[in-house]
Amino acid sequence: MKANCWVKPNTVRVENVPDPAILNRRDAIVKITSTAICGSDLHLLDGYVPTMQKGDVLGHEFMGEVVELGDGVDQARLRTGDRVVIPFPIACGACAACRAELYSLCENTNPNAGLAEKFFGHPTAGIFGYSHLTGGFAGGQAEYARVPFADVGALKIESDLADEQVLFLSDILPTGYMGAEMCDIQPSDVVAVWGAGPVGQFAMDSARLLGAANVIAIDKQPYRLRMAERAGYTTIDFTQVDVRSALLELTGGRGPDKCIEAVGMEGDHGSTPIHAYDRAKQAARAESERPHALRQAITSCRSGGTVSAVGAFGGFIDKFPSGSWMNRSITLRTGQCHVQRYMKPLLKHIEEGRLDPTRVITHTLPLRRAPHGYDIFKHKKDDCEKVVLKP
């Protein structure tokens, strides 16, 4: 089959690889109908995530049709022919983390848990196509994928919704939603969202759905800000104005009650010297992230407010504003999304028209053009917001 593979930093290539096979009794093989490139795939592309190997199949946002089942799959839950969306964290459904619905912390699905433990202190769940640190699972930017614990994770789509409407239940829609949910939004809350990429857009939609009084988008790409504006949100271009002053202006001097960070480890900063400082330390491997948005979210947040971080981080940061965080009673919440927890309720929101995930799709490409998709997504060419790939 054809699959999009990581070759080396800044190079991905569509290659011919063997078809996947059942390795565990509760595996399913899924024939992929739609898959997507995630912002976190760009961190892999750029080489900021350790333990990538040449030939790794990328991709953790995918859906398709079940074509084969292992003999341990609960047939009451999943059968061949089912149309399914696959959540990006692989979860067993039986450990203490799964029992607590903390699926991305599943204790059983990362065969390289010993390695992950060295990086993080405790291991995390397996993830499709996302380095050997998260298990070394082949990803879904391919024609077929093997899905472990398929009867736990796979979400059956039984309505006639198009792929484009449900595909993002695999990652970015629940991730954005969890970002908003962790804010414990009250009806009077003003919510500011750093990053108007796909996850940021869905965090804005979710904040509105959860009852926020006003939602503010912060980015520097005019087309991304326009997309947020079209959806009805207030926008701030951090290259044009001072973010903190603009937020104070928009909130009567209070600062946003809740802040969502949807940028992660490769952020940009309006101030060239500060960006250069973090970029240099990152290049020298003295710091692995450029956490501008996280710092700014903490210092901008209202005293006693909440900062919720859903951008991807992997290592260490410098200049964490601990004084601001501690003295002003800021609550900091974060996590890789526990996708399985949100799939069904969010599907209902889609079915009933309260959420429209298709609004972020700007490009649909054949799988063989995946490298081009990575290029335009990374370099913000052609107003690229979200690329869907068709095998």
Place this chain on the structure above:
Amino acid sequence: MKDDKLTRMLGWASIGLGTPLLLAPARAATALGIKDSPQRRAAVAGVGARELTAAAGLLGQRSPMWLWTRVAGDLMDLALLGQALRNRTMPPSARKTALKHDDRAGRTVAATAAAIAITGVDVYAAVSRSLRPRDTIVTLTATVTVTRPRNEAYALWRQLENLPTFMAHLDSVTTTGPRTSRWRAAAPFGTTVEWDAQITTDIPGERLGWESVNGSSIRNEGEVRFTPAPHEQDTEVHVRIGYSIPAGKLGQVIARYFGEEPHQQLDDDLRRFKQVLETGEVVRSEGAPWGKRARQEFPQHPARPLTAEELMEVRS
């Protein structure tokens, strides 16, 4: 060390020398050509006591440290004898006749020569025994919490045939009797080692202990305890395993095989125990398709589907 002939001989020599020095210091001093005085008598008795302490150490303990105490004692004796010789220093003109007539001096010279010889033997013994490798005792502990009741966790472990499904180094365990079993483990260069083990403690649902039977090439023993976790259905599994890794080349090879971090290996074993107990099998990825051999595979198989040949190898 206990079985070391030279060490034992030196131990007995210490007894032979120490006993008369301690019990009859005056006569001993005379024999050594040292002029008797209460002060010197005390010094000779002290040397005797020191020798007996060294003897106890050499015959009773395993450490080459006691050989070094002998070397230190030898240096002390040489210093004392040197002192005794210097005390007799006289003008060269008088020395020749004096020596001829004073056989005490002759005895001191003889004692000094003997002490130098003994010092040589002691230094040789101490150096060679310090360099000689000894068996290494490795004790590992690991713990994991499972979402299953204690009796289930115990039952999986008590069925010893299950151990190789999650313990990386084990090829097979075969039950040979109610409390006995035969264990086979992979060793370097495609070889295997086997040993017999017996259950030493068996409290269902709580505790299981085992040890290798006498004569096993790799002496080992272990214990697993199942205790209630704070969450009512959960169980904490605490494992302790002790290996005696033999000295010499074989031991080095085995130690290398166990890896730089044997703790990591036991942690991984317990993670797989949890996977088997909670999900029914060891979880495999394309990068780590061999399940329990995952740790040995870095850099791993790429995270891409396996070829038909690779699949056959994995499934065999």
